[in-house]
Amino acid sequence: MGATIAVLSQKGGTGKTTTVRTLADVFRRIGLDVLAIDLDPQGNLSDYFDVDPDASPTIADVLAGRVDATAAVHDGIIPANLSLAEAEIALVGKMGRELTLKRALAPIADDYDLLLVDCPPSLGLLTVNGLVAADHALLTTEAQYFALQGVEQALEVIELARDGLNPQLGWLGVVFNIADMRTRHSREAFATLREHIGEKLFETTVRQSIAYAESAELAVSILDHRPGLAADYLAVADELLTRLKMTELRPRLQQLTASLVEGS
Numbered sequence: 477m478g479a480t481i482a483v484l485s486q487k488g489g490t491g492k493t494t495t496v497r498t499l500a501d502v503f504r505r506i507g508l509d510v511l512a513i514d515l516d517p518q519g520n521l522s523d524y525f526d527v528d529p530d531a532s533p534t535i536a537d538v539l540a541g542r543v544d545a546t547a548a549v550h551d552g553i554i555p556a557n558l559s560l561a562e563a564e565i566a567l568v569g570k571m572g573r574e575l576t577l578k579r580a581l582a583p584i585a586d587d588y589d590l591l592l593v594d595c596p597p598s599l600g601l602l603t604v605n606g607l608v609a610a611d612h613a614l615l616t617t618e619a620q621y622f623a624l625q626g627v628e629q630a631l632e633v634i635e636l637a638r639d640g641l642n643p644q645l646g647w648l649g650v651v652f653n654i655a656d657m658r659t660r661h662s663r664e665a666f667a668t669l670r671e672h673i674g675e676k677l678f679e680t681t682v683r684q685s686i687a688y689a690e691s692a693e694l695a696v697s698i699l700d701h702r703p704g705l706a707a708d709y710l711a712v713a714d715e716l717l718t719r720l721k722m723t724e725l726r727p728r729l730q731q732l733t734a735s736l737v738e739g740s
Contacts, residue, residue, distance in 0.1 A: 478509075478511075478585050478586065478587070478588040478589050478590055478591055479589075479590055479591070479611045479612065479720060480581065480585070480590075480591040480593065480609055480610045480611050480612070481590070481591070481592050481593065481610060481611070481612045481613070481614050481648065482593045482595055482603075482606040482607050482609070482610035482612070482613050482614070483495055483496050483592060483593065483594055483595060483613075483614045483615075483616065484595040484599075484603055484606065484607070484613065484614075484615060484616075484630055484633075485595075485597055485615060485616045485617060485626065485630065486597075486598075486599060486617075486625075486626035486627070486629045486630045487597050487598075487626055488597035489597075489618060489654075490597070490616045490617050490618045490626075490653055490654070491616055491618065491651075491653030491654050491682060491688070492594065492595075492597065492616045492653075493516070493520045493521050493524060493594055493692075494524075494653075494688050494691075494692065494698070495614075495616050495651060495653065495682075495709070495712075496512060496521055496592050496593075496594040497512075497521060497524045497525065497692075497697065498697060498698055498699065498706070498709040499592060499709065499712070499713055499716070500512045500552070500592050501697040501699055502699065502709060502710060502713045502729070502732070503589075503590055503713065504552075505699070505732050506725055506728040506729050506732055507725075507728060508589040508590050508725075509587070509588045509589045509590070510552065510588060510589065510590045510591075510592060511549065511552060511553070511554070511584070511587075511588045511590070511591045511592070512525065512552060512553040512554070512591075512592050512594065513535060513553070513554045513581075513591060513592065513593045513594065514535060514553060514554065514555050514556035514594050515535060515556060515560070515577070515593055515594055515595050515596060515602050515603075515605070515606050516556055516560070516594055516595065516596040516597070516602075517556060517557070517558050517559075517560040517561040517564070517596065517602075518556075518558075518596070519555065519556045519557045519558070519560075520594075520692075521553070521555075521556070521594040522553065522555035522556055522557070523692070523695065524692050524695060525551070525552075525553045525555075525695065526695035527550055527551070527553060527555040528550075529557065531550050531555050533547055533548045534548060534554070534555050534556055534557055534559065534560065535548060535554045535555065535556045535560060535563075536556065536557070536559040536560040536562065536563040538554065538577075538580045539560075539563045539564075539567060539576050539577065539580065539605075540563050540566060544580075544583065545580050545581055545583065545584050546583070546584055546587075549584075560602070564600070564601055564602050567601055567605075568601065573601065573605075574601070574604050574605060574608050574637075574641055575605075575608060575641070576605055577593075577605040577606060577608065577609040578605070578608050578609035578642075581609055593606045593609065593610060595607075599629060599630065599632075599633040603633060604633065604636065604637055604641075607633065607634060607637035607641075607642060607645060608637050608641045608642045608645075609642075610642070610645060611644070611645070611646060612645070612646045612647070612648045612720070613634050613637075613645060613646070613647050613648065614648045614649065614650075614651065614716075615627055615630050615631075615647075615649070615650040615651070616650070616651045616653050617650055617651070617652060617653065617669070618653050618654040618655075619652060619653070619654055619655035619656065619657075619661070619662040619665045619666065619681070619684075620661070620665060621661070621665060623652075623665050623668070623669055624665075624668050624669055624672055627650055627669065627672075627673065631647070634647055647676065648716065648719050648720070649673075649675075649676040649677060649678055649719065650669065650673060650676060650677050650678065651678050651680075651682065651712055652665075652666055652669065652677065652678065652680075652681045652682065653681075653682045654682065654684045655681040655682060655683060655684060656683070656684050657681055657683075662681075666681065678712060678715050679711075679715060680708060680711040680712045680715060681708070682708040682709065682712065683705065683708055685702070685705055687701060687702040687705050699736060703736040703737060704737060706736055706737065707733070707736075707737045710729065710732065710733045710736070710737065713729060714726060714729055714730075714733075717729065
């Protein structure tokens with residue numbers, strides 16, 4: 477059965493969607509079958525994967541029970557659009573609403589090595605569905621003063637999901653995004669997080685760069701758009717493999733890193 481990772485943040489602008497997009501690309505390039513799931517009504521991940529805005533069916537149709545999850549897969553992603561907001565409202569009055577995504581994904585879990593769920597930048601019902609369906613949670617945060625507050629709020633929702641809904645949910649840690657470690661502000665934010673969450677904070681910091689916005693606009697992976705800059709996410713992926721106890725894949729990742737970064 478494939479491992480499911482819910483990627484979440486307390487607010488937008490933390491590089492969450494870029495993290496999902498890039499990690500999906502990295503893991504596919506080292507031979508894993510990866511399914512990305514856009515659980516955000518804004519549909520940014522779907523845009524990043526260059527999915528047709530009119531693509532149908534979507535994750536909204538899956539959650540509404542109109543189609544099976546298999547039918548909603550488009551080139552390795554189950555996309556989302558604004559209709560997901562309506563689906564979330566409909567879920568509120570449904571029995572077992574927090575389990576809807578888990579039940580929908582169960583029949584296809586064995587078809588993939590990894591499922592990456594891009595949760596919305598809020599801590600509502602869709603995010604809870606993502607956490608209940610997941611084996612692991614991964615948080616992203618930006619290098620700013622209120623980073624710790626956002627992480628603490630997200631951890632509260634993780635605990636809510638664990639409490640009677642998904643007691644086996646693991647917390648992989650926090651990725652420190654959009655950072656300029658040359659500035660005292662970024663260094664202090666990193667140090668504060670390290671003090672409070674210890675080794676749960678990834679060692680790798682993802683550098684701030686306009687190239688990520690460019691790659692999203694072009695719907696092209698950062699691995700192709702700016703291979704040299706991709707070193708940060710390749711390092712995050714390496715840490716993630718260790719935390720997932722998939723260290724046998726690290727030699728493949730090292731080869732990919734050498735071909736992309738050293739050759740750029």
